[in-house]
Amino acid sequence: xxxxxxxxxxxxxxxxxxxxxxxxxxxxxxxxxxxxxxxxxxxxxxxxxxxxxxxxxxxxxxxxxxxxxxxxxxxxxxxxxxxxxxxxxxxxxxxxxxxxxxxxxxxxxxxxxxxxxx
Amino acid sequence: xxxxxxxxxxxxxxxxxxxxxxxxxxxxxxxxxxxxxxxxxxxxxxxxxxxxxxxxxxxxxxxxxxxxxxxxxxxxxxxxxxxxxxxxxxxxxxxxxxxxxxxxxxxxxxxxxxxxxxxxxxxxxxxxxxxxxxxxxxxxxxxxxxxxxxxxxxxxxxxxxxxxxxxxxxxxxxxxxxxxxxxxxxxxxxxxxxxxxxxxxxxxxxxxxxxxxxxxxxxxxxxxxxxxxxxxxxxxxxxxxxxxxxxxxxxxxxxxxxxxxxxxxxxxxxxxxxxxxxxxxxxxxxxxxxxxxxxxxxxxxxxxxxxxxxxxxxxxxxxxxxx
Numbered sequence: 001x002x003x004x005x006x007x008x009x010x011x012x013x014x015x016x017x018x019x020x021x022x023x024x025x026x027x028x029x030x031x032x033x034x035x036x037x038x039x040x041x042x043x044x045x046x047x048x049x050x051x052x053x054x055x056x057x058x059x060x061x062x063x064x065x066x067x068x069x070x071x072x073x074x075x076x077x078x079x080x081x082x083x084x085x086x087x088x089x090x091x092x093x094x095x096x097x098x099x100x101x102x103x104x105x106x107x108x109x110x111x112x113x114x115x116x117x118x
Numbered sequence: 119x120x121x122x123x124x125x126x127x128x129x130x131x132x133x134x135x136x137x138x139x140x141x142x143x144x145x146x147x148x149x150x151x152x153x154x155x156x157x158x159x160x161x162x163x164x165x166x167x168x169x170x171x172x173x174x175x176x177x178x179x180x181x182x183x184x185x186x187x188x189x190x191x192x193x194x195x196x197x198x199x200x201x202x203x204x205x206x207x208x209x210x211x212x213x214x215x216x217x218x219x220x221x222x223x224x225x226x227x228x229x230x231x232x233x234x235x236x237x238x239x240x241x242x243x244x245x246x247x248x249x250x251x252x253x254x255x256x257x258x259x260x261x262x263x264x265x266x267x268x269x270x271x272x273x274x275x276x277x278x279x280x281x282x283x284x285x286x287x288x289x290x291x292x293x294x295x296x297x298x299x300x301x302x303x304x305x306x307x308x309x310x311x312x313x314x315x316x317x318x319x320x321x322x323x324x325x326x327x328x329x330x331x332x333x334x335x336x337x338x339x340x341x342x343x344x345x346x347x348x349x350x351x352x353x354x355x356x357x358x359x360x361x362x363x364x365x366x367x368x369x370x371x372x373x374x375x376x377x378x379x380x381x382x383x384x385x386x387x388x389x390x391x392x393x394x395x396x397x398x399x400x401x402x403x404x405x406x407x408x409x410x411x412x413x414x415x416x417x418x419x420x421x422x423x424x425x426x427x428x429x430x431x432x433x434x435x436x437x438x439x440x441x
Contacts, residue, residue, distance in 0.1 A: 034315065034316060045126070050419065052188075067410070068390065103315060107315070107348070107392045107394070107401070108311060108315070109315075109402060109406075
């Protein structure tokens with residue numbers, strides 16, 4: 001089979017994917033960050049799936065992980081949204097019934113200072 | 119008749135010296151082969167790569183595990199494709215340094231044999247000059263010599279190996295290593311490798327009530343570790359991993375470069391228990407491993423996430439609609 005003998009449906013699919021990417025815009029290089037939110041309140045468990053689904057539909061979200069009890073670990077484009085904005089989003093999604101705050105503790109890694117210029 | 123007498127006499131001798139006979143019968147010989155591999159490895163959750171020198175292509179090298187009294191026939195290969203000499207120094211061995219720990223050039227092989235006479239947790243590392251650089255770049259690992267008598271310490275429900283080492287951003291800058299100008303402290307070759315709140319970080323798992331045994335080695339090359347479990351107390355610490363060197367109820371225990379200790383903790387309730395060096399310049403620059411206790415905890419390997427293959431997407435996330 002020659003390289004040109006590609007089934008028409010394949011070409012159509014490829015064209016559709018390229019068109020969709022052009023319509024959606026390019027995916028620029030981004031700064032992926034993990035934000036940890038601590039969630040509290042009786043509604044958090046009931047609204048668990050709703051919260052995760054809503055977060056995953058936001059632009060710039062790579063993944064949401066709930067492996068740590070009472071926490072949400074969100075990998076996202078840090079240039080697009082701050083971790084405080086993510087916490088506010090969770091609260092508003094549940095109409096305030098599930099409280100979310102940025103997790104800060106003694107093991108929070110500080111941003112390291114850039115090396116001094118010579 | 120004579121052979122029957124000899125047989126009975128032999129049995130009696132074995133009965134009298136049962137421990138010796140048992141040892142001779144059960145001691146094993148292990149063929150351990152390693153290759154020096156000069157390669158890039160991932161050292162943080164963003165996928166940053168580091169020009170490492172390794173044993174078998176991973177940092178740390180593979181865990182060697184034998185039982186007290188076993189014999190290790192070791193072979194190190196330094197492939198012709200490498201640029202530098204390499205060597206191997208096993209802290210579990212009691213053998214001549216000159217003959218066995220010499221550096222070999224690329225394209226050469228060295229073999230030696232030793233018996234692991236003392237139980238414990240021991241460091242192994244490359245000793246080729248400058249040794250400080252060979253260790254800093256990743257040529258280190260752990261050898262566990264389990265006690266012949268398994269009852270010498272409580273049975274662990276779960277075991278992990280953690281090896282602390284320093285990260286120097288420029289692996290060719292040997293002076294920065296002598297000056298102790300490290301940029302980070304790693305556990306098992308990664309910055310915040312087991313810190314779930316950091317990009318790309320994982321965790322260590324356990325179930326509430328389990329006895330978790332941490333085989334902890336400090337590869338250095340320079341910094342001391344002040345190993346502490348946040349939210350817990352070490353139930354037992356065994357200096358050099360020898361069951362005979364037992365401490366009880368320890369909050370923090372110092373492990374120097376080139377040394378090791380075994381730490382037991384029984385996590386009483388579900389939650390997160392960060393294991394850190396309480397030398398905070400090290401903890402807050404990478405040396406935090408979070409032990410998460412949960413009833414759903416799954417079995418895990420001795421050194422999870424080695425090598426570190428980041429699970430997060432590196433190139434693409436939800437596209438932004440064009441305006």
